[in-house]
Amino acid sequence: MRTIGLIGGMSWESSAEYYRIINQCVRDQLGPLRSAQVLMYSVDFGPVEQAQHAGRWDDTALILEDAARRLQAGGAECVVLCTNTMHKLAPRIEAAVSIPFLHIADAAALAAVEAGTLTVGLLGTAFTMEQDFLTSRLTGHGLTVLLPDADERKEVHRVIYEELCVGVISDTSRRTYQRVIQSLAARGAQAVILGCTEIGLLIKPEHSELPLLDTTALHAQAAVAFALQD
Structure with missing residues (x-):
C-alpha cells in the first residue's frame, strides 16, 4: 500500500471527511481491520483565508509548497490537496515535489464522463466559480460547465465561509442551495459538481x-485507488 499525503485544514471540517472516506474505502476493499497509510499536514486556515480574500495568492502558495515538501520528506507517495479553491495553486504545489499530485478536478471530471453527464453545474467558492483554474480543467475533459448567476454565487460563497467551514449546517442554507441546483437543472445541467469540499x-x-x-468523496476515492494500485 502506498502512503497518501494530505494537505488539510482548509477547512478541517472537510479534511476530517477525507480521512473518514479514505479509511472506509480501504476497509471496504481490503477487510474490516484494514486502514490507510496516511500522512496529513493540516495548515492554519485563518491566515490562508485572509490571504485568499486579499488576493495574496503568492503567500498561500508558499504555505502549501512547504506543506507538500514536508509530506514528501515524511514518506508520502502522492499529494492530495483537500480543497478545491487552493487548486488555483496546483501547478506551484506540483512543481515543489517529485511525487504525483492528484488533481481534484480530474477525479470529478472522470466521474461525470463515466456517468454520461457531460453538462454539469458547478457550486463552490466565488474563487472556484468565477476563476478558470477548475472550470478549464473540467472542460479539458470534454465537459460543459454551467455556473449560478451572480447573486446565487455570492450566497453560495457566503454559506461556505460563514457556515460550513465552521461546522454550521442550516436548513435555510440547504433550501438556498436546492434553489440554485433547480436553476442549474432548468438551464440544462445533468449533474452538479460540489466544487467545494464542505458542500457535501x-x-x-x-x-x-x-x-x-x-469532489470530497471522489478525490478521496482517487487517492485510495492510487494507494492500492499494483
Missing part, C-alpha cells in the same frame, strides 16, 4: 433533483 456536509443526494458529484 450540507447537500446529500436526497436533497438534490440532480445527481451529485461530490
Whole structure:
C-alpha cells in the first residue's frame, strides 16, 4: 500500500471527511481491520483565508509548497490537496515535489464522463466559480460547465465561509442551495459538481433533483485507488 499525503485544514471540517472516506474505502476493499497509510499536514486556515480574500495568492502558495515538501520528506507517495479553491495553486504545489499530485478536478471530471453527464453545474467558492483554474480543467475533459448567476454565487460563497467551514449546517442554507441546483437543472445541467469540499456536509443526494458529484468523496476515492494500485 502506498502512503497518501494530505494537505488539510482548509477547512478541517472537510479534511476530517477525507480521512473518514479514505479509511472506509480501504476497509471496504481490503477487510474490516484494514486502514490507510496516511500522512496529513493540516495548515492554519485563518491566515490562508485572509490571504485568499486579499488576493495574496503568492503567500498561500508558499504555505502549501512547504506543506507538500514536508509530506514528501515524511514518506508520502502522492499529494492530495483537500480543497478545491487552493487548486488555483496546483501547478506551484506540483512543481515543489517529485511525487504525483492528484488533481481534484480530474477525479470529478472522470466521474461525470463515466456517468454520461457531460453538462454539469458547478457550486463552490466565488474563487472556484468565477476563476478558470477548475472550470478549464473540467472542460479539458470534454465537459460543459454551467455556473449560478451572480447573486446565487455570492450566497453560495457566503454559506461556505460563514457556515460550513465552521461546522454550521442550516436548513435555510440547504433550501438556498436546492434553489440554485433547480436553476442549474432548468438551464440544462445533468449533474452538479460540489466544487467545494464542505458542500457535501450540507447537500446529500436526497436533497438534490440532480445527481451529485461530490469532489470530497471522489478525490478521496482517487487517492485510495492510487494507494492500492499494483
